Amino acid sequence: MDDLKKKYERRVKRERAARKEAETLLEQKSLQLYELNNQLQRQADELDNQIKLRTEQLEIARDHALAANKSKSTFLASMSHEIRTPMNGIIGMTNLLMESELHKDQMRKVSVIKNSGEALLTIINDILDVSKLEAGKVELESKDFYLHPLLDSVTSALAVSAADKDIELLTLVDPVLPIELHGDEIRIRQILINLIGNAIKFTHDGYVLLKLKALEKENDERLWVRFEVHDTGVGISSENQKKLFADFQQLQQSEYSGIEGTGLGLSICKRLATQLMDGEIGVNSELGKGSEFWFELPFMASRKPFETRRQETTFAVFHNRSLLKDKYVDMVVGMGYECDSVATIQEFLELSAESHHSYLLLDVDYLNAKQCQLILDTVESNPRIAARWIGFKSVKDMHTNTTRIFDLCASGEISKPFTQFKLARRVQSPDQSSMMMEFRTPEDLIIPDTSAPQHLTVLVTEDNMVNQMVIKSYLEKEGHLVTIANDGVEAVELFEKKQFDVVLMDIQMPRMDGVSATRELKKIMQASGKTVPVIALTANAMSGDREKFLSQGLDDYLVKPIVVEDLNELLDIHGRPKA
Amino acid sequence: MKGIVFTEFLDMVEEKFSDDIVDTIIDASDLSTDGAYTAVGTYSHTEMLQLVTHLAKETDIEVPALVEVFGHYLFQRFTKIYPMFFADVDNSFDFLQTVENHIHVEVKKLYPDAELPTFETKMLNDNTLELIYISKRPFQNLAEGMIKECGIYYKENIELEVEDNSTDEGMNVRFLITKH
Numbered sequence: 001m002d003d004l005k006k007k008y009e010r011r012v013k014r015e016r017a018a019r020k021e022a023e024t025l026l027e028q029k030s031l032q033l034y035e036l037n038n039q040l041q042r043q044a045d046e047l048d049n050q051i052k053l054r055t056e057q058l059e060i061a062r063d064h065a066l067a068a069n070k071s072k073s074t075f076l077a078s079m080s081h082e083i084r085t086p087m088n089g090i091i092g093m094t095n096l097l098m099e100s101e102l103h104k105d106q107m108r109k110v111s112v113i114k115n116s117g118e119a120l121l122t123i124i125n126d127i128l129d130v131s132k133l134e135a136g137k138v139e140l141e142s143k144d145f146y147l148h149p150l151l152d153s154v155t156s157a158l159a160v161s162a163a164d165k166d167i168e169l170l171t172l173v174d175p176v177l178p179i180e181l182h183g184d185e186i187r188i189r190q191i192l193i194n195l196i197g198n199a200i201k202f203t204h205d206g207y208v209l210l211k212l213k214a215l216e217k218e219n220d221e222r223l224w225v226r227f228e229v230h231d232t233g234v235g236i237s238s239e240n241q242k243k244l245f246a247d248f249q250q251l252q253q254s255e256y257s258g259i260e261g262t263g264l265g266l267s268i269c270k271r272l273a274t275q276l277m278d279g280e281i282g283v284n285s286e287l288g289k290g291s292e293f294w295f296e297l298p299f300m301a302s303r304k305p306f307e308t309r310r311q312e313t314t315f316a317v318f319h320n321r322s323l324l325k326d327k328y329v330d331m332v333v334g335m336g337y338e339c340d341s342v343a344t345i346q347e348f349l350e351l352s353a354e355s356h357h358s359y360l361l362l363d364v365d366y367l368n369a370k371q372c373q374l375i376l377d378t379v380e381s382n383p384r385i386a387a388r389w390i391g392f393k394s395v396k397d398m399h400t401n402t403t404r405i406f407d408l409c410a411s412g413e414i415s416k417p418f419t420q421f422k423l424a425r426r427v428q429s430p431d432q433s434s435m436m437m438e439f440r441t442p443e444d445l446i447i448p449d450t451s452a453p454q455h456l457t458v459l460v461t462e463d464n465m466v467n468q469m470v471i472k473s474y475l476e477k478e479g480h481l482v483t484i485a486n487d488g489v490e491a492v493e494l495f496e497k498k499q500f501d502v503v504l505m506d507i508q509m510p511r512m513d514g515v516s517a518t519r520e521l522k523k524i525m526q527a528s529g530k531t532v533p534v535i536a537l538t539a540n541a542m543s544g545d546r547e548k549f550l551s552q553g554l555d556d557y558l559v560k561p562i563v564v565e566d567l568n569e570l571l572d573i574h575g576r577p578k579a
Numbered sequence: 580m581k582g583i584v585f586t587e588f589l590d591m592v593e594e595k596f597s598d599d600i601v602d603t604i605i606d607a608s609d610l611s612t613d614g615a616y617t618a619v620g621t622y623s624h625t626e627m628l629q630l631v632t633h634l635a636k637e638t639d640i641e642v643p644a645l646v647e648v649f650g651h652y653l654f655q656r657f658t659k660i661y662p663m664f665f666a667d668v669d670n671s672f673d674f675l676q677t678v679e680n681h682i683h684v685e686v687k688k689l690y691p692d693a694e695l696p697t698f699e700t701k702m703l704n705d706n707t708l709e710l711i712y713i714s715k716r717p718f719q720n721l722a723e724g725m726i727k728e729c730g731i732y733y734k735e736n737i738e739l740e741v742e743d744n745s746t747d748e749g750m751n752v753r754f755l756i757t758k759h
Contacts, residue, residue, distance in 0.1 A: 019617065020586075020618070023583075023617060023618040023619050024660075025618060026619050027618075027689055030619075030688075030689045031689060032687060034688045034689065
């Protein structure tokens with residue numbers, strides 16, 4: 001019994017010792033766990049602190065970058081502004097100099113000055129645009145505008161550059177597009193000029209085609225218009241395409257050497273199309289095969305819906321280059337007419353003798369000497385053959401024979417760039433008016449006011465002496481009488497003493513600024529009962545400025561550097577006696 | 580109350596009295612685990628009170644005296660089980676002052692849920708240390724036994740003056756420890 005008890009006691013002892021050892025082990029492990037846990041916690045805290053620190057550093061860096069970018073934009077904007085003012089003087093005086101008697105060599109030198117000045121102004125305007133876009137200071141103007149006159153004015157503005165390179169500039173508009181759109185015409189024009197201008201720069205042979213299409217987008221009730229600028233130029237590699245729309249990017253490709261520019265144009269286009277107008281922009285191109293730059297913009301639904309045309313008028317086109325002939329056929333067919341493509345000049349002359357086609361279209365630029373002679377001979381024997389010819393020619397000087405043929409075209413002459421709108425106006429006659437609804441614009445838009453120019457007495461308030469001279473010369477050339485005031489105070493004094501028809505008012509001036517001076521003038525007008533328009537002269541050409549000036553009592557505004565045509569147009573509007 | 584107090588208590592009863600008494604007091608008490616304790620567990624202090632009360636009955640020794648004896652025993656055991664707490668300390672005052680801010684901190688690492696008494700200490704002069712024992716449980720005699728054993732461990736002649744300021748809210752006992 002004792003043995004058994006001892007045996008059990010030994011077992012109990014062993015068990016107890018084992019339990020104690022297990023407890024000790026457990027405590028040790030617990031302590032290790034505790035330490036590890038602490039270590040992890042410390043590491044987590046450290047990481048947390050590092051993240052906080054890095055985040056702070058990043059925030060500081062970001063703020064610095066933003067501030068730096070902002071000051072860059074501000075600096076660029078004010079620099080551009082400062083440069084524009086003297087540029088106004090340089091270009092203005094150069095214009096005047098070119099109108100004076102110069103011998104050939106002097107004229108050539110002055111032209112270089114003018115071209116350089118204008119090139120510089122373009123660059124400055126680009127920089128100013130980018131700065132304003134970056135600063136979010138560009139506002140859209142939303143107005144109704146007519147599509148075709150816009151396209152005409154864009155292509156006309158680029159006609160000389162295209163003609164200089166013997167490139168055809170063509171426009172093809174989807175006939176379902178409404179003739180009137182609601183949007184910012186100026187900005188669309190800016191993008192188009194840029195894209196087409198680029199296309200001309202990079203194309204050495206062939207054509208630049210502006211193509212407009214109507215688009216429908218899913219879940220979008222707005223009317224989308226796709227503008228495409230196709231060229232047969234050098235093309236762009238896919239690698240370079242990615243860089244195209246970034247700021248200050250000029251492609252480093254041998255094909256592009258010798259082409260100038262700030263590298264800002266496409267970046268401006270992109271910001272205008274995407275940020276401002278809620279659209280899209282892009283490019284399709286292949287090296288050596290030309291490019292297609294495109295942008296798509298949404299517009300409010302058309303106010304003038306598409307009307308179906310009668311298709312009684314038929315056309316035939318002859319062109320020595322089949323590539324371009326196809327484009328002309330497309331353009332005419334795009335207007336809703338039938339159009340035949342004519343293979344040879346002989347066939348063209350034969351068709352002219354028949355009465356199948358209402359009009360026969362002829363690009364005289366591409367005729368060779370033999371063809372010219374054949375045409376002239378044929379017309380000499382049968383003058384009536386040219387009765388239904390519409391000729392088109394480049395804006396450049398031409399060979400005598402081609403000029404003669406152009407003059408023969410009895411149904412009309414079209415100066416390139418050829419557009420559907422120009423053709424429509426040419427073939428349109430009173431009895432056909434309903435037929436061409438889509439391509440008509442209200443008379444007042446295209447027919448200039450022909451009333452006799454008025455000679456006005458103008459008070460020019462401007463503190464810059466060069467600007468004074470430029471404006472004075474412009475005005476005196478039109479026969480206006482000019483009085484100069486050096487600042488607002490002088491303007492008010494002069495205005496009290498003398499009668500004026502129009503006041504031109506600089507905004508930033510010493511002693512009394514333009515806005516205050518205008519306020520004073522308006523008081524004098526109120527007292528005398530005679531209203532005289534006050535036109536602001538400003539270098540601050542920002543959207544919204546017009547409203548600002550108008551709200552401050554000014555009647556209109558002109559942007560410096562002053563463009564003669566704009567000045568004359570404004571004087572024409574405001575100088576007219578009030579009905 | 581930490582399990583080690585229970586296991587050490589039962590060891591002491593077995594050692595100082597007998598294993599039969601251990602069985603007796605366990606049987607007499609109403610215990611959550613039928614007396615099977617582990618050092619790393621946590622148990623209600625009322626179980627300890629029951630065990631001590633029954634031990635007092637069995638041995639005819641007053642509860643406070645038994646608890647104080649257990650304090651002596653427990654301190655001796657701690658010096659063996661946890662030598663690291665004594666390694667850098669060479670006198671009782673220094674040691675008692677480490678209890679609150681060192682030993683209890685270590686205990687909390689292992690047993691974050693342990694409800695430990697507090698020992699506020701203050702040197703009144705070179706030879707006098709004030710120690711205030713604050714606890715929800717009535718184990719001031721345990722503390723007294725341990726303090727005394729601490730003096731013995733460091734071979735010092737110390738004297739204890741006890742002032743009980745306890746209320747219904749809890750124990751608050753001031754020990755004035757004087758070194759001679």
